[in-house]
Amino acid sequence: MIFEPSGRRGYIRHGKTIMEAAQQLGVDLQSVCGGRAICGKCKVKVQEGAFGKALSPIEADEKEFFTKNPGLKGYRLACKARIYGDVVVFVPAVSQTDKLIVAKRAKMRTVEIKPAVRKYYARLSPASLDDSESDWERLQAALNKQYGLIDLKVDYHVLRDLQQVVRQGNWQVTVSVWMNKEVIKVEPGVNEKSFGLAVDVGTTTVAGYLCDLTTGEVVATESKVNPQVIYGEDVMSRITYAMDREDGVRILNETIIEGLNKIINSVALQAGIKYQDILDMVFVGNTCMHHLFLGINTEYLGLNPFVAAVHHSLDVKARDLGINLCCGAYVHLLPTIAGFVGADTVGVLLAEQPYNKKELTLIIDIGTNGELVLGNRERLICSSCATGPAFEGANIRHGTRALPGAIEKIKIDPDSREVLFKVIGKEGWSADLETVEAIGICGSGIIDAIAQMFIAGIIRKDGRFNTNLRTPRLRLNEDGASFVIAWAHETSIGQDIVIYQEDVRAVQLAKGALYAAAKIMMRQLGVKKLDRVVLAGAFGSLINKESAAIIGLFPDCDLDDVYAVGNAAGDGACLALLNSDKRKEAGEAARKVEYMELTVQAGFEREFAKAMYFPHMDDLFPHLKKVLREEDRDKERVSKF
């Protein structure tokens, strides 16, 4: 058994699946559906051994997948194909998990380094029969004398080996103190290295940022699909799963804990440290993810009046949660605001600080759920709406996370309707490259695609394809129209990368909900005009703000005042990790923001319907006049949707 391109090889017992072989040989292979031949994320290309006796024959479920996803000649699903002889398989980039992720790398803001966990170096006087004080009292006295620390508590796990550690360090130790309150670790001798982890648990994507707590540097990042997705794509379906099964909450809880432990292992490996060296962790995530992370029953999040169990920030021992960090470490959870506005939004607030600004700012945090904050230092309101994971590259037929090979930028010539695109990991546009090897389209690419297709008249204001066009890229099949972004030869997946009508609809629903929410919130505050718009979320690379404006993700605003900031929730988590004052600030911000329940607002449905159009059914966009003028060529008017 040989895996390419990694070159890993080994003898595999007959009857094992390729997936099991990959795990055994340490080859990274994606698996979202848990071996049910549905997601196709584990597809591999069989190089040798082929379809003879070396692999088990294709059975019904695997056949169904390849029927639904044509053009994958020579591929097998690793979760289904069993090995019965010598075989060489090629793992395409799209099927690998542990690639460098550009999507959620924390874009650090300037912050004073003032972490919750600090290390102190202490010199103790050795014990003797004349001075037989206990080790802990001795250590306390030294910390008091050298650093003025008082009233320290100690995690009892530290006491377990304190005496060996003290003697191993020849009465000199490095002490990690949490919030200047509790000793959570003691190491022999001097060890100044200090690490913390910020995690952003999204409904679809989970990201971890390992920070050096002495320099503030992000030393490793990792993001993965939230392993809970196999139990439901969005928050409501997870809540339903948890309610429907006796042990639903426990399963979802264990799934995310396991997923986070994998991220922890990965960032520790990248940084060359052990997970026990990680002394602190900050958690952000929407309220449902927050509750499931703690193992809190989510039933009431899904029932009117959608009440959370807790809003206040929490400090919980990592070991209580099953999270693998330094044994005495705490996990700090930023506060939540409402049942559907969570700690991730508080992270965004910390990163953007609208509560310190005079300008009226609209912040849109785009995930599988969209959260919006509107206001300034006078008043802040927030709301939430379901968008689906389209902007994270999921639920889009050729969507992908922001892996190398993901199409992140797209240009379409409005005359020829020819397409140029750029993939993550390669410099330059597709036309200029010998090989492109695209694997799919990530969030920022999808927004570009829709915006450019609209400008080029490929799709109309109402989202339907303009079937009158004559270009080989526009296809009309029995299952509707579609547009080819990349030809099979430009990909590494052996088939064309295409935008389907259903993909356009997914984007319309998502952006329509966000736009309508913004309108209702502006009405609530009694404002007509936005001073600033901040676009946050895990789109892949940074979103193209012009494309976002063109599809009508938000009401009109000067593009110079629109900022694409990437994963601001993760940034906020990093800020709270690096500066414990930010945790207090987060609590104040969370209390300041007023929650607005959109579904009970008059006119929301109507606004939603109008906002499904590109960019909107009847709102005007003075700041887009120049770009949209070209769109006027498509004269067709649509009276109703």
Next chain:
Amino acid sequence: MIFEPSGRRGYIRHGKTIMEAAQQLGVDLQSVCGGRAICGKCKVKVQEGAFGKALSPIEADEKEFFTKNPGLKGYRLACKARIYGDVVVFVPAVSQTDKLIVAKRAKMRTVEIKPAVRKYYARLSPASLDDSESDWERLQAALNKQYGLIDLKVDYHVLRDLQQVVRQGNWQVTVSVWMNKEVIKVEPGVNEKSFGLAVDVGTTTVAGYLCDLTTGEVVATESKVNPQVIYGEDVMSRITYAMDREDGVRILNETIIEGLNKIINSVALQAGIKYQDILDMVFVGNTCMHHLFLGINTEYLGLNPFVAAVHHSLDVKARDLGINLCCGAYVHLLPTIAGFVGADTVGVLLAEQPYNKKELTLIIDIGTNGELVLGNRERLICSSCATGPAFEGANIRHGTRALPGAIEKIKIDPDSREVLFKVIGKEGWSADLETVEAIGICGSGIIDAIAQMFIAGIIRKDGRFNTNLRTPRLRLNEDGASFVIAWAHETSIGQDIVIYQEDVRAVQLAKGALYAAAKIMMRQLGVKKLDRVVLAGAFGSLINKESAAIIGLFPDCDLDDVYAVGNAAGDGACLALLNSDKRKEAGEAARKVEYMELTVQAGFEREFAKAMYFPHMDDLFPHLKKVLREEDRDKERVSKF
């Protein structure tokens, strides 16, 4: 398979031991040596089935036990005898574990009821779309409004089911708050019942007292042999065991945790509650037991300069320790004073409060280790010495814990040398009863026996038997002299209950060490005379203070000022359980007491040698003049020991 007298019966798979059958059928059977045919605590009498094919034949190790312990006709060791047919066995009282223990029942002092955990009844306003505050914030607001509680934390386990509980109680809940700081439990509706557990973990005996935290009443008690005894009889041998094995600390830790959980189950069963209803726990025990309870490495306790890992009191979540209480409950460990003066001594201090008294008090806490405190409100010193478990009824051939049937009081006629005794559970002296059914001698009985044998001239001042006496009770065998306390027909063990020369030696070593320690401490404080003596410990029933004085357990003192107080350490734990102010007081007391290392004191060996005599080689006892005069009849003088 039928067990008598409980009458439990059931089918047992062939080849199982009687011990396994007992466990399967829920019959209480002692086991100290862990099935090695050494302790004989599991002996049972075979009624039917006998020695035919129903039981496996007696093998070498079991045979050896019965050779060493003659007179047990018809008995088998349950740990060795395997079942191969129908059999009825009788479990004698001496082999049962779960009898009512009179030994360590807490003798409660007057104390204001002010427990660390208090229950509050809260009424919440129901959530609605207009008031979608989270449940925890809602509860906090109610507790603040109704009771003025502020800055409350919450155990995250409480959050897990908070919303169901609140709705189950129809927005009315009972909240358990620890130290007015942290919510550790929320129950639906009204539940005023509140329980806490005080435990005293001795080297040989473990006792638990379940208290009603609303009334202060001790509602159930339980004591058991410390299950760690199979790994070593005293503190030093446990420390050695922990050092010699890679996983020694872990094994000792798990053993005591498991033992405590059994005690918890037992007291909960007695009180008709669930262990989850126990909301608080206070731990006392010597420093080694304290460390092993926490899983702290005990290596340095056994190495010069005998330093503890920690002295300060600790609050540790019970679940972190594996202790089965209410999920959010804490265990409070009273502080320790030195490597060999532990939290048990602090418990004694709390109970006796010598720091509040003007009189010079000597407190002797007698266990497998003896701890002494001397002083008054001006100054207090303490020390520790090894005594062995003789006074707990262990290490004495016919010693026993304070079970029903244990001989607790003994009188010997100085002329006839005839013996009267009293057993626990029966009114009146042996001579007046039709059946006595003694099982052995507990601590208070042993002190009586030695004192009375000395007064009656059966043993001399130096501890040797007076072999000139003519009485059938005095026996001279190849293994030395011995004296019969109870004849076989007065017992339920089928053999005479006897005091051997080695038993007298064990008492001499124990009392000599305590007396010498007291002398050295008096010298340290520069005092010649004691105002008060307090005798604490788990002797069985209360020690006879005159007997204690006669054997020379302590220097001369007016018997009116000698107090036998039973298990004061356990009482102190109860006080700290019922009144959290006592925890602060304990910390102050522990800091006030000065530790004195006896082994480095000049003259200790000499004092020890002189104190081995009854009552002492040359000290005078003006307060014992009347009793000791009788002893003058035995004119023999001993020039050297």
